[in-house]
Amino acid sequence: MAEVLTVNLNERSYSILLGHDLTPEVKSKVAKLTALGRKIAVVTDQNIVSHQSHALHAMFGDVPTHVLPPGEETKSLTQLGHLLDFLASKHLDRTSALFVVGGGVVGDLGGFAAASYLRGIDYYQIPTTLLSMVDSSVGGKTGINLKAGKNLAGAFYQPKGVFISTAMLGTLPPREFAAGMAEVIKNGLLGDTALFAQLEQSKLTPKSPELATTIRRCCAIKAHIVEADERELAKEGGRALLNLGHTFAHAIEQATGYSAYLHGEAVAIGLCAAARLSVKLDHLDEDDVERVETVVTAHGLPKRLKHPLPMADLLAAMARDKKVREGMPRFVILRAFGAAAMQSDIEPALVEASFHEIGAK
Numbered sequence: 001m002a003e004v005l006t007v008n009l010n011e012r013s014y015s016i017l018l019g020h021d022l023t024p025e026v027k028s029k030v031a032k033l034t035a036l037g038r039k040i041a042v043v044t045d046q047n048i049v050s051h052q053s054h055a056l057h058a059m060f061g062d063v064p065t066h067v068l069p070p071g072e073e074t075k076s077l078t079q080l081g082h083l084l085d086f087l088a089s090k091h092l093d094r095t096s097a098l099f100v101v102g103g104g105v106v107g108d109l110g111g112f113a114a115a116s117y118l119r120g121i122d123y124y125q126i127p128t129t130l131l132s133m134v135d136s137s138v139g140g141k142t143g144i145n146l147k148a149g150k151n152l153a154g155a156f157y158q159p160k161g162v163f164i165s166t167a168m169l170g171t172l173p174p175r176e177f178a179a180g181m182a183e184v185i186k187n188g189l190l191g192d193t194a195l196f197a198q199l200e201q202s203k204l205t206p207k208s209p210e211l212a213t214t215i216r217r218c219c220a221i222k223a224h225i226v227e228a229d230e231r232e233l234a235k236e237g238g239r240a241l242l243n244l245g246h247t248f249a250h251a252i253e254q255a256t257g258y259s260a261y262l263h264g265e266a267v268a269i270g271l272c273a274a275a276r277l278s279v280k281l282d283h284l285d286e287d288d289v290e291r292v293e294t295v296v297t298a299h300g301l302p303k304r305l306k307h308p309l310p311m312a313d314l315l316a317a318m319a320r321d322k323k324v325r326e327g328m329p330r331f332v333i334l335r336a337f338g339a340a341a342m343q344s345d346i347e348p349a350l351v352e353a354s355f356h357e358i359g360a361k
Contacts, residue, residue, distance in 0.1 A: 001019070002017040002018060002019040002022055002025055003017070003018045003019060003216065004016070004017055004018075005018065005216065005219055005220060005223060006223075007138065007139075007158070007223045007226060007227065008223075008227050009158060009226070009227060009230055012140075012158045012230075014158060014159060014160055014161050014162070015161055015162070016138060016161075016162040016164060016219055016223070017161070017162065017163050017164065018164045018166075018212065018215065018216055018219070019164070019165060019166070020165065020166050020167050020212075021165050021167040022163045022164070022165045023055065023058050023059055023165070025163060026059040026060075026099075026126065026163050027058070027059055029124065029161070030059070030060060030063065030099070033097055036095075037095070038095045038096055038097060039090065039091070039092050039093065039095075039096040039097075040060070040063050040064075040096065040097055040098075040099065041063065041064050041065070041066065041086070041087060041090055041092055041096065041097075041098050041099070042056070042060050042063050042064070042065040042066070042098070042099045042100075042101060043065070043066045043067075043068065043083055043086075043098060043099075043100055043101070043102075043106060043109075043110040043113070044056065044065060044066075044067060044068070044100075044101040044102050044106060045067060045068040045069065045070045045074070045102050045103075045105070045106050046067055046068070046069060046070055047070045047102075048101055048102055048106075048128055049067055051171040052128065052168065052171060055167075055168070056101065059099075059101075059126075060099065063099075064086075064090045066082075066083055066086040066087075068082075068083070068102075068105075068106060068109070070105070071105065071258075072105055072145070072253070072258040072259075072262075072263065073258055073259070074105050074106075074109060075105050075108055075109050075143070075144040075145045075151075076144055076145065077144060077146070077153075079109060079144075080109060080112060080113060080116075080144055083109065083110070083113045084113055084116065084117055087113065087117050087121075088117075092117070092118075092121065093118070094118050094120075094121060095121075096121050096122075097121060097122040097123060097124065097160070098110060098113065098114045098117075098121060098122070098123040098124075099123070099124050099126060100114070100123055100124065100125050100126065100159075101126040101128060102126075102127075102128055102129075102132070103127065103128055103129035103131060103132045103136075103176070104129065104131050104132045104135070104136035104137075104263060107125055107127060107132050107136050107137050107142075108136060108141070108142055108143050108144065108151070108154070109142075109143075109144055110123065110142075111123060111125070111140070111141075111142030111155075111157055111159065112142035112143050112144060112153075112154055112155060112157070114142075114157065115142055115155040115157035116155070120157065122160045123157075123159050123160065124159055124160055124161045124162070124163065125137040125138075125159045125161070125162045125163070126162075126163045126165075126168075127162070127164060127168075128168040128169075128172070129168075129169075129172055129176055129177075129179075129180055130169060130172065130176070130177050130179075130180025130181065130183075130184070130215075131176075131179055131180035131182070131183055131263065131264050132180075133164050133166075133169075133180070133215050133218075133219075134180060134183050134184055134187070134214075134215055134218035134219065134222075135180075135183040135218070135222065135242075137159075137162050137164070138162060138219055138222050138223060138226070139158075139222055139223075139226040139230075139239075140156050140157050140158035140159065140226070140230070141154065141156060142154050142155050142156075142157050143155070145258065148320050149250070149254055149317065149320040149321060149322065150250045150253055150254055150258075150321075150322075151250075151322060152320075152322055156230065156231050156232075158230075164215065164219070166211060166212050166215065169206050169211075170206070172206070174300065175262065175300070176262065177205075177206055178264070178265075178299055178300035178301050179262040179263065179264025179265055179301070180264055181204060181264065181268075181299040181300070181301060182245075182264035182265070182267040182268040182271065182296075182301055183218065183264060183267065184199070184204065184214060184218055185199060185268070185271060185292075185295055185296060185299065185301075186242075186244050186245060186267065186271060187217070187218045187221050187222075188295075189244060189271065189292070189334060189337060189338070189340070190221065190241060190242070190244055190338070190340050191221055191338055191340075192217060192221060192338070193337050193338040195214065195217055196295070196337060196338075198210070198214075199295050199298075199299070200291065200294070200295055203298050203299060204299065222242065225238070225239055225241065225242060226239060236341070236342060237340075237341065237342065240330070240332065240342050241332055241340045241341075241342065243332050244271065244274055244332040244334070244340055245267050245268075245269075245270030245271035245272075245273070245274045245332070246267060246270055246332075247270070247274075247318060247321055247329055247330070247331050247332070248266075248269065248270035248273040248274060248318075248354075248355070248358075249263070249266035249267045249269065249270030250266070250270075250317070250318075250321055251314045251315075251317040251318040251321070252266045252269060252270065252305070252309065252314065253266045254317040254320075255309050255310075255313040255314050255317050256309065260306065260307075261302075261306075264301070265301060265302055268296045268301035268302055268303065269302055269303065269304065269305060269358055271292060271296065272289070272292055272293055272296060272303045272304070272358055273354045273355065273357070273358045274331065274332065274333060274334065274354075275288060275289045275292045275293075275334060276289055276353075276354045276357050276358070277331060277333060277346070277350060277351065277354040278333045278334040278335070280350045280353065280354065281333055281343070281346070281350070283333060283334060283335045283336065284334055284336070288334075288337065291337075303358070304358045304359040305358055305359030305360065306359075307359075308359055308360060308361035309359070309360050309361070310360070310361060311352060311355060311356075311360050311361060314355055314360055315348075315351075315352070315355075318351075328344040328345070329344065329346075329351070330342055330343070330344040331343055331344070331346060331351075
C-alpha cells in the first residue's frame with residue numbers, strides 16, 4: 001500500500017506516492033490517461049534501460065520511449081533539442097503526458113522539456129536514485145546547464161505526480177547511493193536535527209530499515225519549504241535555503257567540467273565548505289565542522305577536493321552562479337545545526353579561505 005504525501009500548491013498541488021514497488025500504481029495511471037485518449041511518452045537514460053528494463057516494460061509496455069545518455073553532460077541544449085524533436089515526432093499534443101524515469105539529470109531535463117513542449121504538457125516523475133527521490137523529483141525545478149554555468153536555463157514547472165519506489169534502489173551503484181546521501185545530510189543540517197543525529201549514530205544504507213522513513217522525511221521537508229516559497233522569491237530564507245552547500249558545489253562542478261564529481265559528491269564538499277564559512281562568521285565552531293565531516297565521510301562522500309583546483313576558476317564559476325544578486329554571490333550559512341540563513345555580504349577573503357581549506361589552490 002502506497003503512502004501519500006501531498007505538496008499543497010493550490011491548483012498545482014500533487015501527490016508523492018511512496019512505497020516499495022509502485023509498478024501497479026504507475027500502470028493504473030498510464031491506463032487511465034490512455035483510456036481518456038491522451039498520448040503517453042517516456043524519457044529515461046541508458047542506465048535504466050540496462051538495469052531496470054523489466055520494470056520499464058512492466059510499467060509502460062510499448063509506450064514510445066526516448067533514451068538519453070547518462071551523466072551530467074546530458075543536461076544540455078543539444079539533448080533537450082533531441083527530446084523535444086522526439087515528442088514532436090510522436091505527435092504528442094497538449095493533452096499528452098510525459099513520464100520521466102531516472103535520476104536528477106533525467107528529471108531536470110525531462111521536466112524542462114515538458115515545460116517547453118507546446119508551452120507545457122503534463123509530466124510525472126519516477127525517480128530512480130536516492131538523490132532524485134529525496135530532492136530533485138519534488139518541487140518543480142527543471143533545467144539544463146549552459147557553458148556559462150549549472151542550471152542557468154530552466155523553469156519552475158510542477159509535475160502532476162511523483163512515484164517513489166524504493167525497489168528501484170536495488171540496482172543503484174554504491175557511489176550513486178552515497179551521492180544521494182549528501183542531500184539527506186543537507187536536510188538534517190537545515191531543519192531536522194534528529195535526522196542528523198540519527199546519521200551520526202548509524203550509517204544509512206540501501207538495506208537500512210529506516211530508509212523509507214528517511215526518504216519520506218526528506219520529501220516532507222522539501223514539500224513544506226516549496227509550499228511556502230514555490231518560486232524562490234522570498235527575500236529571506238525560503239526555498240533558497242535548500243541550496244546549502246550548493247554555491248560551493250556548483251563552482252566545483254563547473255570548474256571540473258561536470259566530469260570529476262557526481263553532483264552529490266560536490267554537494268558533500270560544499271556542505272563542509274559551508275560549515276567552515278559558518279565558523280569564520282562566528283556561528284559554528286570547529287567541533288561542528290568535525291561533526292559534519294564525520295557524517296559525510298561515514299557515508300562514503302568526500303570532504304575535500306580530490307585534486308587541487310585553481311582558486312581563480314572556482315571564483316569565476318561562483319560569479320556566474322544563478323543565485324548571484326547585484327553582483328554578489330549568496331551563500332546559505334548555518335547559524336546553528338537546524339538553523340540556516342542566506343547571506344550575501346561576505347568578505348571574499350573568507351570565501352577564499354573556506355575554499356583553501358577544502359583543497360583549492
